[in-house]
Amino acid sequence: MAITSANQLELLQTAEAVAREKMIEPELVIEAMEDSLARAAKSRYGAEMDIRVRIDRKTGNATFTRARTVVEDEAVENYQAEFTADQARPYFEPSKDGRAIWLREGVAISEFKGNTPQAGDVFEEQVPPVDLGRIAAQSAKQVILQRVREAERDRQYEEFKDRAGTIINGVVKREEYGNIIVDVGRGEAILRRNEKIGRESYRPNDRIRAYVKDVRREARGPQIFLSRTDPQFMAELFKMEVPEIYDGVIEIKAVARDPGSRAKIAVISYDNSIDPVGACVGMRGSRVQAVVGELQGEKIDIIPWNDDQATFLVNALQPAEVSKVVFDEDSTSIEVVVPDEQLSLAIGRRGQNVRLASQLTGLDIDILTEEEESKRRQAEFNSRTQLFMDKLDLDEFFAQLLVAEGFTNLEEVAYVDLDELLAIDGVDEGTAEELQARARDVLEAANKAALENARALGAEDSLIEFEGLTPQMVEALAKDGVKTLEDFATCADWELAGGWTTVDGQRVKDDGLLEPFNVSLEDAQTMVMTARVMLGWVDPTELEPKDDDSDDEDTATEEAGA
Structure with a gap:
């Protein structure tokens, strides 16, 4: 199939039709045609030749040319498509009929006086058009279709990537x-x-x-x-139904969903005159019902956001009533005490209510009844009392007195300011000093025993003398096979402080080696990085925070100097 004058315009018509159908630029279709014709021509003239095809955008006339690029003398690899400057010099002047032209960096050069061929110049000369056989025509068609599909995919991605x-x-x-x-x-x-x-x-x-x-x-x-199950789907639906959210007067702070069943959404208003919950509910519930209808009847609890985590958690557990919240600032877990008759309501069907509240607040919630909390506190009181009785050789009354004053362990008794012990009724200076002396003796004996046990397990001095690790910590590490500073430096922070892992959609607790000693994740990170610096594994300068402002000033100074 030769490209004759009869079907030259058909190329442009075909390109226009394909472009309209696929909703892409006609130029991309024409370029695909040029590429496909060039590949078909190479099968006729030789694959090593650089055959190029240009289709006139007005007439549809296809021009076939053979291109040769000027390269350095020692860089010639393909003698059919490359030649040296000396070899190119005879072709440097354009032919009289204008069929031969030169291109430098893709721009046609029409004036050659006083110039010589340079590396990168491209010499093109026309070659006769080829007759496309059945196989070549089919190959050309496949190339065009492939290029059109690629252009269509690029267009589709560009259109939807920002959506x-x-x-x-x-x-x-x-x-x-x-x-x-x-x-x-x-x-x-x-x-x-x-x-x-x-x-x-x-x-x-x-x-x-x-x-x-x-x-x-x-x-x-x-x-x-x-x-349709993503929490942000519900947030976007509310944005469509509630103008105040779209305008930014009300902000959605958090969303938690059990798709198709129940959801909780936390909102806050930046205008004191607007109730965020009422605005989201709408007149007679019209706004929230529109969202509920789209979500197949999913029940939605709209909750006011509060910066205070305890207050926000009480709101998140609605409709259950909360008696007390016990929050540990060093942990992400929180204890909630509810009346006995409110327990099932707080937990919800199959734990749904507490699970959604946990997702909404980002906290691990432990719900206790008032009776359970009372029993647990009594057990803790008895356990601490027994500790002081056994370790400090105190009678039950005096041990209970210490616990009632807030002392929970021997370290607090041994190293607290003497005035805090003197503040206890019936404790004079001599008694307070004796209490601290006993506590320190017990701790020193425990430290000595832990240290001897750690050495027996193989713990080396490099780990024992590392600042921040107590003898009990070293003993716990040695029991788990961490016996040198190098072993310690290879530990991950969560291996030391503990953490949570999601397995099959369920959160699983990972116990840390130093978790019983209340080592936080930040403390673990600091100790591990310190060990790596001491071993020379990490450059300490890389850990220093960079002052962006000073860097910008230095850069500006260098540029001004330049």
């Missing part, structure tokens, strides 16, 4: 293995079966609204992933 995090409307096209393929206009999106609410089902041509969770560029084309 991630928004709600999109579409029409259901079909269902594949439980996944819903959705027509979203200029492309297709997928709603996976685990992203559908409950057991909802769709038929072809059903209209659907979903949240664009992710847009990825993959080998098979851009993939648009939708979700």
